[in-house]
Amino acid sequence: MRAAIIDGKAIGAQMRAEVAEAAAELATKGWQPKLISISVGDTAAAELYVRNQQKQANSAGVEFEARNYPEDTSLEQLTGILQGLNGDPRVNGIIIQRPLPDHIPVKVLQKLVHPLKDVEGMHPASIGNIVYNDLALGPCTAVAAVEILKTLPLQLEGLNVTVIGHSEIVGKPIAFLLMGLGCTVTVCHHMTRSVAMHSRAADAVFVAVGKPGLVTGEMLKPGAALIDIGINRIETPEGGKTVGDADFASCAEVAGWITPVPGGVGPVTVATLMKNAVLATRMQMDHYRDAYARTDV
Structure with missing residues (x-):
């Protein structure tokens, strides 16, 4: 099996076109x-x-x-x-x-x-709203990663998902966003005893840790979706290069879909920031209209 590479640039371009309109x-x-x-x-x-x-x-x-x-x-x-x-x-x-x-x-x-x-979605109120399944201006990277999963031909209701990494602005929001979509979510972190046990049981794996090569092909279920959010700079004999948290070569031999690094989650994250800018503008327009609308006419 050879994974289909998810084109984050194309997804981001489509989002930007909608934002521009x-x-x-x-x-x-x-x-x-x-x-x-x-x-x-x-x-x-x-x-x-x-x-x-x-x-x-x-x-x-x-x-x-x-x-x-x-x-x-x-x-x-x-x-x-x-x-x-x-x-x-x-x-x-x-x-x-x-x-x-x-x-x-x-x-x-x-x-x-x-x-x-808060177009970055970093304010505690923005992140807290996700817990109530009330997504407005969500954390851009987390929202982008979930948007990528939604483009795949997978039934999200009941989908088994493992999230590796539990940061406040990526891992945890991803987990809550996925639960809001009906997924069954397992969150792994540095105290998880066997990350591979959980990832091999998952239909989709998200990884956001900041450790190159953390996820390998043997940690994946055949045909699973792998959303790699990591961005790491490593040195090679040819010079430095940017890689994710997954060993792309081995994972691509097992996964059904995989995001490249760069060119995967990154472009969709920036497009999500622009989408948030438009959403924030609309929310402010409505706020000012409601706050200052005349009621005596």
Whole structure:
């Protein structure tokens, strides 16, 4: 058996086309979707992500502005900046780029972003809504990974799924999203006694750990779907290359479908960010309309 390679670029392109249509419609109503990217200090580690977000936003009809603040910007100053953006109706989404300087806790900034402008889906309210099966602005990577599974010819109700990795912004949200779709979900982590026992019983496996080669072909049920969310940089005799958390060669011989790295979950994640930008804009438009609508006419 040779796995079908899932084309994340094609899925992302289709999503961006739909986003562009929705963004154009909102613009005609005076609500042009606009994202603000916030980075602090040395931006070298985030520059690639920012450039990619800028490019994808342009193709999706979403305005994008990157703002970089000095390394010594205080938490108090950033708090004021975010409060200003929260109250600015011309700004519809806020992205906090990582890494941040040591004196700036990323979770504090994520909590400061208003839930209606939380296009990354990192605010506790955004993640908490998933528990109630009320997905609005969900964590982009988690939502993207589940969207990829939904493109496959699999019956989701009752599907046995193993999620390897239980981070707050990827593994756990994926598990709740899948349960909301009717899947039977097992979550594995560093204290799981036998990850392979669980993964071999699964119809679909998600892996998001940050350890190259963690999942091998012998850990998969023949014909299973493998969604590899890992992004790791490794050195090879030919130079460095980016790989996922799965050993692609062995897994592709067993799986029915597999996401490549790069070109799998990544493009769909950025497209999901743009989709969230449009959704956030629509939510804000409705909020302002309801809050300020005249009731005396």
